[in-house]
Amino acid sequence: MLPTANLNPPFNITRASHVCLAVTDLARSRDFYRDVIGLIVTAETDDTVYLRGLEEAAHHSLVLRNVESEPLALYVGFRVRMAEDIDAAERYLASTGIRCERVEIPHQGPTLRFRDPVGTHIELTASMDVVDRRMQSYNEFRAGSPQRLDHFQVVSHDVQTATEFWSTLGMRMSEYTARDGTDELWGTWLEVKGNTHDLVFTNGHGPRLHHFAYTVPDTTSLIHAADVAGSLGFGDEIDRGPGRHGISNALFLYLRDPDQHRIELFTSHYQFIDLEDRPMRWDLSNPRRAQLWGMPASRRWFFEASKFPGEPVRKPLLQAKPETLEDSLSIH
Template identity: 75%
Template structure:
């Protein structure tokens, strides 16, 4: 069933903001995201590295934390002002949603909570400001990622996840559904006026499938693939280059040293006008995921990063996607 987006949400979300990853080799991960992907190191200690995109004026959009086990700690969203953090606390208290206020370095008021399907989410209203590097073309490395754009989460219950975030003001730009029905298998939701800030897809969850950075153009995508290969990570290209039907984006997916997945992408469209309906895709239509090229591998479909101390549930809907191995006859 299609959700109804709240026209007066309890607090104001503005965009996907940041992600924190637990990594097992902090230096190796820092070097990967700095030298291969092309992010900017803002600051680092013995236990934490903060990175950002070239266009970003905020202190960080990616946090790497030293740990014994690779996990995704949390995915973050910005709210408009401090009062929205207070409003979120009140809303979650009234509805029995687990949450806690905490102090985070380089962030303003910060609130963590778990959504309806167990995803670990963080809200903040501000961050320390740093110089943009979007015109430091001599410092562009890899795909020259400009800004963090969205997250894709895997969930056992797409409908419940979508309803929860629609109540918080997110609009659905595109969705996949069982042929001839509105049984939701995947939803692309946004608050900032392009195709997505948050995606939910059907599968074992909650898990983080990927986080994504926007890059300048198609040539940057090819440059990124070349640098990934030249730096010895060619086998970690998980999918692409290719073009999605959903969002219309050109994409490249790469796995980091702990197998967390990052997407570099470009050319998605605006979704601003309120009267614009979401685009529907039958789940059987392969063009939704790949307008050209071969299908994704099994690991792209079935592997993702888990949250700490959060049980992973089997999906309510059972799927058997066509994979690259199926296409090649590999078993």
């Protein structure tokens, strides 16, 4: 039976909010996200850079922290509606046996950290410092002109457990992938803000952050981002696309940063708001779920992702071999 959303959750999550990455060369990563992707640098210190999209009034949606060891995905962040929701989240998570921690974070209001049942590192915050939106500062649009952070995709060894947990917290499943003829979940697209997804879980060795994604104004912005990446020497870091997903209907472009963290730029997904609307099912055997047109993804797109600190990567409960670009080329 498919998990269903709790319409009266114990606290109110409003959207995907921010992501924090550990990077090994802070200046090079800052330059990549500013010049190749097009984000705005809000602030920087000796060891941290804060960036945001052009539409965003929140102080940051991407945080880069300098490390001397390996690059990692430190956590993915969600906004809750009010400070009282942080209190409610703390009480609820403790009641279910999940350890959580209050933390003081620059430019953020009340903030809580925890690990979900499949090991995803999560941060909840109730507020951020407010900064000027730049959505009409067209002279500052560059590369892909990313507007706002939209969602995260996490690779998990147990998609069913992850989906059940987040459904309990009020997330609705807009689309899902299942083995043909069953409801055995291989991928779930979960939302709280009324489009197709804020958080995605896909089957694989996890927990690992597969990518985080920003919306862009239009298709031309995706092509321009690819051109800029090529002209600045990052053409080999175009990981996939441009193309169109079956799931979500989005036009997409994936790139890898200097530490191989993956970012998606995309446009044109749809609304999923009405409660009578049912999630769209995709059979695992249907290749159109991943691309309506274009070549299949490469092996590295399927099998490489960013680890969370201190989390052992577990073998997936479900086993399958995806069709990759390399497989397609060998056939032809």
